[in-house]
Amino acid sequence: MTDAEVVSLVNNSLIEEFELEESAMVDEAEIFTDLGLDSLDIVDMVVVLEGTLKIRIRDDAGLREIRTLGDIHRFVINKKRETDKAAESK
Amino acid sequence: MNLWVYPLLVAWTLFGLLFSPLFFLLWYGVTRWSRAKIARHFIWLYGRGWMLIVAPFVSFRRRGFGREYRRCTPCIYVINHLSFFDTYCMALQPVSDIAFAVRAWPFRRLFWYTAFMRMARYLDVEGSGFGASLEQAREIIDAGGSILFFPEGHRSRDGNLQRFYSGAFLLAVKLNLPLVPICITGTDKLLPPGTFRLRPARVKMQALPPVDPAEFSGEEAHLLMRRKVKEMMLIKLKEMKAED
Numbered sequence: 127m128t129d130a131e132v133v134s135l136v137n138n139s140l141i142e143e144f145e146l147e148e149s150a151m152v153d154e155a156e157i158f159t160d161l162g163l164d165s166l167d168i169v170d171m172v173v174v175l176e177g178t179l180k181i182r183i184r185d186d187a188g189l190r191e192i193r194t195l196g197d198i199h200r201f202v203i204n205k206k207r208e209t210d211k212a213a214e215s216k
Numbered sequence: 217m218n219l220w221v222y223p224l225l226v227a228w229t230l231f232g233l234l235f236s237p238l239f240f241l242l243w244y245g246v247t248r249w250s251r252a253k254i255a256r257h258f259i260w261l262y263g264r265g266w267m268l269i270v271a272p273f274v275s276f277r278r279r280g281f282g283r284e285y286r287r288c289t290p291c292i293y294v295i296n297h298l299s300f301f302d303t304y305c306m307a308l309q310p311v312s313d314i315a316f317a318v319r320a321w322p323f324r325r326l327f328w329y330t331a332f333m334r335m336a337r338y339l340d341v342e343g344s345g346f347g348a349s350l351e352q353a354r355e356i357i358d359a360g361g362s363i364l365f366f367p368e369g370h371r372s373r374d375g376n377l378q379r380f381y382s383g384a385f386l387l388a389v390k391l392n393l394p395l396v397p398i399c400i401t402g403t404d405k406l407l408p409p410g411t412f413r414l415r416p417a418r419v420k421m422q423a424l425p426p427v428d429p430a431e432f433s434g435e436e437a438h439l440l441m442r443r444k445v446k447e448m449m450l451i452k453l454k455e456m457k458a459e460d
Contacts, residue, residue: 143439145379166346166382173435 132179132206133199139178140195143170153196161195175202181209217273218414224269232262233328250359255335256313263307273416274406278308280423285396286310288426290362292388292395296377296449297366299403306364308421309398315356317341317349317365317383339363341383353387363387367442371409377453380446385438394426397445399452401460420456424448 127135137151146161157163163171172184175198183189183205192198236258243254267276289311295302303316316333320342323330337356339349353363365384372378388395399422406417427448432440 164381166386170382170439173439177436 127206127210129203132203135178136175136199136202137195139174140171140198143174151195153194153199155195156193157195157198171198179206181205217416218412220272221270221414225266228262228265228269229328232258232265236332251335252315252337252356252359253313253361255332255337256315256361259332259336260307260309260312260314263304266301266304267307270406270414273414274402275418276305276308276421277418278421278423281310284425285423288394288396289313290357290360290393291426292384292391292393293362293364293398294367294380294384294395294445294449295364295398295400296453297368297371298375298400299371299407299409301407302366302371302400302403305400305403305419305421308419309423311362313361314364315339315361317363319369337361341365346383346386349383350387350390354391357391357393367445372404373409375404377446377450380442382438382442385442385445388427389429389432389438389441392429394428395441395445396426397424397449397452398422399424399449399456401453401456418460420459422452422456424452 137148140146140161141148141151144161144163144167150161155161157168168189172189176182176184179202181202183202186201186205188201192201239258240254243249243257244251247254249257267274293309293314295306306314306316315337317339318333318341320340323333323338323340323343326333337352339352341349344352356363363384365387367380367384368378369381370378384395387393400419402417402419405415406419407414427441427445429437429441431444432438
């Protein structure tokens, strides 16, 4: 899966789950202020992204650094690469 | 209408603020109810009083509050949000032992109600974390009370149902409680968001069949429940609006 495909999958999942406007899905969008998510939504987002991308991110300290949609994209892309690499090496 | 409702509402509020301590003691002496339950009942009575004040200009109709609804306590209620006066209309429900889940601002800005909200153990879902809200909700439920959420978080500006936040549904799943969706229409005509000018309206409230959290499983149970409840409410609201 390419990075662009991951970004698209992430955006579509968030749009569907949190009923966000497609026009709001820009890299610099702040997840709390611009996207209107709350702390519970972040927990839900983790569950949704784990299910969609078959990755495990809930215990990752990097989650706490996420502020914008672009941060989510970068975080998920890195995690997906790590997961895929680990799967290949098995 | 405005010259009638607002002065009477202020008078009714002042009457409540002045005399509620006395009535509180009397009520406790007779019923021995808990402080929180009495406060919730008084808030419900206050809402009933408001309904009487606006009655010359507003018709109220409720449906679905029969046996199935009454059997379903304690539970979680979720209702759509159209107007500031939606909270007052909750007195249309036949049950008074309901703690509201509210955001942080009513505790600060509606200072004349704050003591009552605290006494009634309303949940400050914005100020406290989910863990604290869960524990408080558990205590309310254990004492026989129910909890009401406006899952949209704030009033709809265009009358359409907005996105639902997860809190109510996660609580229902965690506490294994039935969730009763309630639909309300007409309060946006009575007092639309962004104005203080009241207008005559027909307010309708309809309780839908309870949704059992056991129908949903896994980590996404509350998300699936949220989706189902929103679909039910969308369909019912469309029907109710079509009747108008």
